[in-house]
Amino acid sequence: MSEESTVVTHPFLDLAPLGAAQFASIEDRVARLLRTEQDVVIMQGEALLPLEGAIRSTAGPGTTALNVITGPYGQTFGDWLRDCGATVIDLAVPFHTAVTAAQIAAAFEEHPAIDFVSLVHAEAATGNTNPVAEIGEVVRRQGALFYLDAVASVGAEPVLPDAWGVDLCVIGAQKAMGGPAGVSAVSVSERAWARMAANPKAPRRSYLSLLDWKERWIDGGRKALLHAPAQLEMLALEACVERIEADGLDAVMGRHRAAAAATRAGARALGGGLEPYVHEDREAAPAATTLRAPSGVAASELVTRALSCDPALPLAAGGGALAKEMIRVNHYGVDATLGAVRASLAALGAALREKGIAADVESALRAAEDAWR
């Protein structure tokens, strides 16, 4: 073999294309993770792709959508829905709380025409999580289509489309699953497929189209892919599901739940005015905890100080206007550890003290440790 002929050798090049059979088997593996009998379509892009594709496929001028806003993604979904011509009823709840099934029921009562509900399960950006099981019961009773963004919940807390009556459940692997961001998945119920088929404006022959996958991939027996897949990301998705299976989904979710409990308990004990942004524990997302900065101190400044000695900490300020008041602790994936929580609390305590605010790191850590167990 002439050694001179290959100048650059790289394991990411010259791979055999990912075959349809392996692609289908990865879809099946994701379906098992979601305990669903629905069709699971893996789309070749970030989770925004199936999120947008699912709305554009199902919503149209005849749609009356109840759009629940518990964070920035809900606002995006409303934009898409209006763009499709749907009548949109926004149900915005303060970011420090979750929506309740009762609020959903009340909205149905007020707007009987609602035939579509869009909801973000958990929002990493605001740190809340919504009671999807209870909401699903209401939505199903009303016969509306139920669309769920589970990107920030899958792997951190139960995501059960079938048990909950979710018709369009979108996931990505980049948060609690500890996997790639470049491919994502959506489970689609029979009802959702029917709604799309009846929607003349549903994208077809488009990168956004779910129906293309239905008609050319699923209905064809999953023999021929629509286009060459993002093969490395697909292999990474397979690997991360394999790891979750090996660890046990319950153990993985348990680590996230413990990290959230520890962060919240620690922040409360730290004092200095820092407190959980989401008031109720049961409304707090297991994947990421948001904290409210003490009044008079910019959250972004605290975060900058905390990261200055340790840029790898999973801390960020809130986005946009929230940068003033919200600190995010992203204890998901590899950071779903007590160590990441401890280091984050200690760094926040030090940042508070630099601003002249007393902070009881000792108590914070003890509280975090107690809560972790």
Add this chain to the structure above:
Amino acid sequence: MSEESTVVTHPFLDLAPLGAAQFASIEDRVARLLRTEQDVVIMQGEALLPLEGAIRSTAGPGTTALNVITGPYGQTFGDWLRDCGATVIDLAVPFHTAVTAAQIAAAFEEHPAIDFVSLVHAEAATGNTNPVAEIGEVVRRQGALFYLDAVASVGAEPVLPDAWGVDLCVIGAQKAMGGPAGVSAVSVSERAWARMAANPKAPRRSYLSLLDWKERWIDGGRKALLHAPAQLEMLALEACVERIEADGLDAVMGRHRAAAAATRAGARALGGGLEPYVHEDREAAPAATTLRAPSGVAASELVTRALSCDPALPLAAGGGALAKEMIRVNHYGVDATLGAVRASLAALGAALREKGIAADVESALRAAEDAWR
């Protein structure tokens, strides 16, 4: 380190996210490969994503588009253009030939309203390549926007958006570049950006949107990505451009040109009724050669026979109706070798003989070898 804590170790997991700086540097590297000063946007999906996004961003009811059809992709572009409300003038040329600059000029003469031209540079599916430099001169003279699909040409033959006046030049790495299929790129001229900005129906806040990348990524100084990128595919794209740089782009293109010349010469010498589908050498794509099956023999059957003993050969039957008459030899990427050409010719010769058709493999190989040099 507790060894029991990690059940599944995999190099594709738990990577640090790809930062904005590295993302931007990969864009710059692609721009250098295309010798362009235009903005290069890397989109997080297969090449269909920027292909569709570029059309939906620029075309609208006020657009008069000349859509050149030299293969299946041209037909898809026409669908998208019509979908956008554009007036579409289809200029279809037989798949065994290329379009000429004169044909383009004549179309402009006949339809002076044309302000958009869409063209596929080379089509792997039909094996032709079009004279983009000459066509570009005509299009520029007319002031129309020039949209080019260079997915099957980049790496195999020159692709020079600036020199040729291409306003939207889309590439993917999965063919002659020997790279990943999951991310792709488009270079965008100032004129194209202006057209999009003036287009009220250009996708915004959408996975299909180019303007989102312009406004939130480029205009912001490429500091913050719109969403987490497909990081493994991005690294693979970087690696494949690095390899092309190390080998030399001219050398890489030379291998593809030689492979095409050898395949065509070989097929002619093989006899038995097999002949190049594209008549003129200069209209034949360097990345893939199409052959016409002898009359009375289905191309798909010949391919099936040829692959039966060697499923790794880069052979395929034409798509759809072409399956009857067209054989594709995909001598791109790792298959841009004389060995792949020889093995393909020998396999086709054997398949012909199995059908009772004489084939002169000896002459075919000699002709291929002569043409390769």
Add this chain to the structure above:
Amino acid sequence: MSEESTVVTHPFLDLAPLGAAQFASIEDRVARLLRTEQDVVIMQGEALLPLEGAIRSTAGPGTTALNVITGPYGQTFGDWLRDCGATVIDLAVPFHTAVTAAQIAAAFEEHPAIDFVSLVHAEAATGNTNPVAEIGEVVRRQGALFYLDAVASVGAEPVLPDAWGVDLCVIGAQKAMGGPAGVSAVSVSERAWARMAANPKAPRRSYLSLLDWKERWIDGGRKALLHAPAQLEMLALEACVERIEADGLDAVMGRHRAAAAATRAGARALGGGLEPYVHEDREAAPAATTLRAPSGVAASELVTRALSCDPALPLAAGGGALAKEMIRVNHYGVDATLGAVRASLAALGAALREKGIAADVESALRAAEDAWR
């Protein structure tokens, strides 16, 4: 997460160390591939490491070794054996043939003191393969320890240490298994362990030591590794065994056997003086075929010509003095295809013709195709 903090992101960095449990499971998988109940030790180096380690561990001044030389590795083994102080009886057979069980039996008769037999199963460098099953019967009857180098046979033909009575069976993944070269394995019988334990000069506390692995790894229940493993190579070994399991070992071996048969038949039909170096088909290795260059033509020159237009062909001249007369066709791993055989035969035919020697490529290919089936 500060994006500026990570300048270089690479999937090969910052991996969690490979744990003992996964290491052990890879050993078990290799054992299943070899259908052996013996201990399998994976050593962290190229196959030369266990090859050398096994000899230095078992041989000493009291050893009388029958060293069978059917290629260059046999010569190396003799050097090691002498270096250990063993009495070495070299049994060299011409490289164009294999050793026979009768020759082994005769050697035992002549030298009843023989208590160790070293043999290369198949030699890629000379292209022969030896009848290990029959030889094993003789060796076992005589009670000698049986050491086998199966690096160039595993994956291409059956390797069955238990059925054949092999005491030390060394494999590497870099040939027919299509895997990595950086780690390798040896299966060790109880008798071999006992021999080592009784050998005062067996390496201990040494990178060459097998006893270290026995005493500190195996006897300790495989809980703690001796040192951090070559983790990427281990994962690659796991992947290649997984692929063989998925394809089926029989299918993988079948491809290699077919490639050898096709190459030999093709070379014979090619004429021009080229002929199989190993006379008897049953003595020819499935992993690689050696050919004798026509008299008056240097093999190395033919190979250079053949590679000039196609450096990726799996061709090489023989090593050392054999460079004059021997051509090697390495149709193993990804090159165990009819396409690689066809391309190699065509390239050799063209090279012969350039030297003014008639070669019937047409017949060569037909013969190869017939033999492949």
Add this chain to the structure above:
Amino acid sequence: MSEESTVVTHPFLDLAPLGAAQFASIEDRVARLLRTEQDVVIMQGEALLPLEGAIRSTAGPGTTALNVITGPYGQTFGDWLRDCGATVIDLAVPFHTAVTAAQIAAAFEEHPAIDFVSLVHAEAATGNTNPVAEIGEVVRRQGALFYLDAVASVGAEPVLPDAWGVDLCVIGAQKAMGGPAGVSAVSVSERAWARMAANPKAPRRSYLSLLDWKERWIDGGRKALLHAPAQLEMLALEACVERIEADGLDAVMGRHRAAAAATRAGARALGGGLEPYVHEDREAAPAATTLRAPSGVAASELVTRALSCDPALPLAAGGGALAKEMIRVNHYGVDATLGAVRASLAALGAALREKGIAADVESALRAAEDAWR
């Protein structure tokens, strides 16, 4: 391309072999990292391979070796030296300190025959680092050969074979470099090569041999490798050196130095009887800090408790007899962060309290933060 033909696709399989040119360029890159003009040989195994190979190549019955023991590796080197027939003078210093240049000078005075000095630069297992620059001056003045194990120092503190007069400097990438463990390197001075060439017992034609690499690789102009390399590990080594170059070696070393300072200051402030095992700061290794457990408490028990809630923490008990009294904080590679130090101190504080021992975590963290800056 038949999709059914590939059952398992994996980026680690079917790679083109790593060529000699790329191998040589990786050696050159390692040489630049060490600022050395000496030959750098990359050996295909864990660092134990060049460590052992270098001793067996240079030491023999005529050697008088001063073997400095500051941890377990020094003991291993003494075993190898004796095994080679060398006269060994062991200079053992307590693990809580470093050896001094004066002690080395005194040893030379007492034993003028010393012509070889073996030293571990820094020992992760005991946490000390030795003043190699000063010692090098003494050794050079005496004309002895200087052998240095820099595996646990390279990347964490300066390693300068040329400036310090080191003749055999062995490194591995698995600690502060954050790279692979499966390949390693040794720089060899001209004097060292000469010593080996004159040593009749230096390994030759052996996996342990350095002379094989000298004679067959370096002297041949680095054209042909001795055997197929561990290609994935080589690529990982290249990637980790590239990352260090991008970050800046000084910055990488700075992080390790800061982590050590913070850990030591934090442990002192924690109280409860925990204290740095190595008394003097300047004798403490930047890569890893060892701590002495309070009397009456087993270090291994504290570590087990600390890891129980957070198995990913970089904590370990000392090896062997040290398990009772020594705790290791391995703040190297990805763990060279303030966050890892904070989490480790907090975990140790919690473990102490569980044993009923007061620990001032608050003060520990403050001290660590002050020391980090």
